[in-house]
Amino acid sequence: MQILIIATGTMGDVAPYTGLGLRLRQAGHQVAIATHKGFEDLIRSCGLEYRRFPGDPWGAASTMGVRVEQSATGLPPRLAVARLIPSLLRDCGQGVLDAARQGADVLLVSQGVAPLGRVVAEGLGLPSLGVFVVPLMPTASFPPVGVSLRSLGARGNRAAGDVMMSLAMRLYAPEVQRLRTELGLPGRGAGIRREILRRWPIWHGFSRHVVPRPPDWRPGLELSGYWWPASPRQWQPPPQLVDFLGAGPPPVYVGFGSNAPSHGERLGTVVVSALRRAGVRGVVQRGWAGMEATADGDILSIGEVSHEWLFPRTAAVVHHAGAGTTSAGLRAGVPAVPVPFLFDMHFWAARLVALGVSPSVVPFCALSEERLANAITMAVRDPEHLRKARAVSCRLADEDGAAPVIEAIDNLARSA
Structure with missing residues (x-):
């Protein structure tokens, strides 16, 4: 058929x-x-x-991001997004x-x-x-x-x-x-x-x-x-990333996918400061925000990469709690720090906390160096989060x- x-x-x-x-x-x-x-x-x-x-999901994401940083959970951003939907459906x-x-x-x-x-x-x-x-x-x-x-x-x-x-x-x-x-x-x-x-x-x-x-x-x-997403044929990890992973302990991944396309510079500054404050190495994915993390050898900026390949090699994943990235983190069996923006992201973020995989939710509207650093520290240092993440991963492995x-x-x- x-x-x-x-x-x-x-x-x-x-x-x-x-x-x-x-x-x-x-x-x-x-x-x-x-x-x-x-x-x-x-x-x-x-x-x-x-x-x-x-x-054009890229253009739509940019438009929907208007004013989200002011109140990612408030009514005005939702109304602004709702007004866009009829034109997107046309x-x-x-x-x-x-x-x-x-x-x-x-x-x-x-x-x-x-x-x-x-x-x-x-x-x-x-x-x-x-x-x-x-x-x-x-x-x-x-x-x-x-x-x-x-x-x-x-x-x-x-x-x-x-x-x-x-x-x-x-x-x-x-x-x-x-x-x-x-x-x-x-x-x-x-x-x-x-x-x-x-x-x-x-x-x-x-x-x-x-x-x-x-x-x-x-x-x-x-x-x-x-x-589970299919792996594109003949995909290979970037040599620079492979070398970085082999040069020290597992890093913390940070990426916000298709969100915050106009906030790359600000996010990059907050993320680098939070990673350093938590005392961990980091792999920062640029995403649609164009987030650059310029630092010494303890932090690496990357482009698109297979989450299926990378996440199991990390100590924790910080992400926007979209459905796809959330599932990839659960499959990898690593702790998570969700930073939700809009729509279903808050739902998946709450599920991560309920499952014990994440210590807390850090809403994008309340994102700060201190709050992100504290959540990362708890995620990587409390062994209970890793234990529960691995338990969920094992259960998922038995499903088809x-x-x-x-x-x-x-x-x-x-x-x-």
Whole structure:
């Protein structure tokens, strides 16, 4: 069968689907991933078909970063981001439709375009599944991801989740209706919301050992385990990094991925000072912020590097708590210091603390040399964090996150 995966977002949102795609190909399927132009080389280097999808996550990340440093958890930044979403979605529906029209027997849709993908699947008569890397469905177990940092109680969490789902669907409504018109489907109003909430099968690519499955989720909302990103063919670590790792004790990794693109210089200064204050060596990834850590031989600045390769060689990882980087740190079995910015990052950061892998959360809005240094010191010197990180890693090693999705696709195709 021809499997088409629609994956949108930044690296941590897209990379897991390369691993899922490879496993599907090994199971005998043809696999294409439709995603943004900047990921074309990644997709092709993994031996998968690439299909172009509109959108510029790099530009969007820069725009969404406006005023985040003032209040990464406050309402004004969230409202500013919410106002951007309709413009970001404007071409996405057509992008899903164009990609599917190039050929597909089954459509797998990531959370960022789930309502649009579900409509396209209906219009083209394709079986489909949601494949999410973030738990977005309403539940009493925790508040809506990216909205509240504290539990609102079981009833409050569920009610808030229902409200947020309703508000999110309103953002998609104009593009959903345009797609339905183009595909000759009758207008259904809130029908797509009911379909996703009550019927559409959705698999979540994270582990029950990290986020237990909410008991109030309906059947069809399932956890598969992680879809580990594929390693690009013939990738080799930079010789300078290999030499640095061999020249002393394991360093602390620091990287903020696609966040804070306008704060590289300030972040670099804070990070270098915190690493020195904690008395540890450091590997600092520049990321989209362009963070430079100029120091003597105890700190090294690097570009893109395989987290799967690097993280097991570190004493701890300091990161933005995106879904992809969080999972890579857990897989490596090393302590973490999360510095969340927006959206689901606060959720994953709280999970790291709850698991005992991290001593504390250091929100980006409260980031300082002293606070970061203290958290790094606790992460590397308290053996309990390392013990718990290794325990989680061992549990993850026993899971095969792709297997249940492959089985679900085979069952879906047979029933279709």
